[in-house]
Amino acid sequence: MSVKHLVNNNNLIAFLKPNPLVSTGFDSIIDDWLARFISPLTRCSYRHAIFEFFSTLNSDGYSAELLAQFLCLEATQAYELVSKYHGTLIERxxxxxxxxxxxTVVRSLVNYATEIGKCHYNLANLKMERVSSYRDTTGISTDSFKLMLSAVDRSTLRGKRDYAILLLLWGNALRRAEVTSCNVKDFDAHEKTLSILGKGKGKQAQKVTLGSNTVNCIQEWLNARGNSKPDEPLFYAVHIGYYGHRLNNDSVYKIVKKYAKLASIQKNLSPHRIRHSSITAALDATNGDVRAVQKLSRHSSINTLMIYDDNRRNEQGRVTSILEDLL
Known part of the structure; x- marks a missing residue:
């Protein structure tokens, strides 16, 4: 659906009248706005989302002129336009x-434009969808993960790398971005630690303690690739054409999918599912010690761990069985 279609229905046609002068000073707004976010993953996802927004408004996609026209709307017009965009998302x-x-991405851009004097409205009263508090924390069993590990050919350079990555995902419940952002200097084999950029921690690195097997496997990978410099990626591509390039988040996803398939695991597995599996296994092993497991998961709220623990114990299922036994 284009802006022209959305706007014509609401007598906002003036918004679409070409005026190249209006776009003066708007060329760098998107890049400047995105530069405020520390996480590369956030910048990438926000860029994709805002371009998708403008592509929905206009089939020609994003342009500085379109951005300027949007930011120069009256507040009521902007709310109406974004509300219609909201409707298209529901329809999809x-x-x-x-x-x-x-x-939220659209509102964030508008807030930034308001701060720098390029917009005179905000979207503070924009209505959001009600989201269920249910959180699916299901993963795979320890035995299933062992099958994945056994599917790795550790005699190859690729296998040494993949095995180390899988151990980090399981043993430290790392998120894939926490794995891909690490450099060689972040790994300390003697101290058995890895410095990571945790979610929501900005540029402040967190040190996590590694298991002995994980340390040995990371060291084995580093020794096999040879001549590692401190600022090089801890994990990089090994195939022709991309050798030495930092692995991205999608690469880690594909690694997990590959070994899940080789292990004949039917569940739709992802790096975050392994994180779920790791946290659940830790709760099982510690008899539900959520305080201890919070050190592993690094969740800011203990309430998130309680959701994992409730799902693990399936209290609802237990109570249902009790009720059936009363009949």
Whole structure:
């Protein structure tokens, strides 16, 4: 659906009248706005989302002129336009959480433009979708993960790398971005630590303690690739054409999918599913010690761990069985 279609229905046609002068000073707004976010993953996802927004408004996609026209709307016009965009997201069947994320990105851009004097309205009263508090924390069993590890050919350079990555995902419940952002200097074999950029921690590195087997496997990978410099990526591509390039988040996803398939695991597995599996296994092993497991998961709120623990114990299922036994 284009802006022209959205706007014509609401007598906002003036918004679309070409005026190259209006776009003066708007060329760098997107890049300057995105530069405020520390996480490369956030910058990438926000850029994709805002370009998707403008592509929905206009089939020609994003342009500085289109951005200028949007930011120069009257507040009522902007709310009406974004509300219609909200409607198209619902029509496309997107999940409430995804819809809210897209709307949050638009609101963030508008807030930034307001701060620098390029917009005179905000979207503070924009209505969001109601999101269920249910959190799916299901993963795979320890035995299933062992099958994945056994599927890795550790005699190859690729296998040594992949094995080390899988151990980090399981043993330290790392997020894939925490794995891919590490450099060689972040790994300390003697201290058995890895410095990571945790979610929501900005540029402040966190040190996590590694298991002995993980340390040995990372060292084995580093020795096999040879001549590692401190500022080089801890994990990089080994195939022709991309050798030495830092692995990205999608690369880690593909590694997990590859070994899940080789291990004949039917569940749709991802790096974050392994994180779920690791946290659940830790709760099982510690008899539900959420305080201890919070040190592993690095969740800011203990309430998140309680969701994992509740799902693990399936209290609802236990109570249902009790009720059936009363009949």
């Amino acid at each position: 069947g997107l999940a409430p959480g995804t819809i809210n994320q897209r709307l």
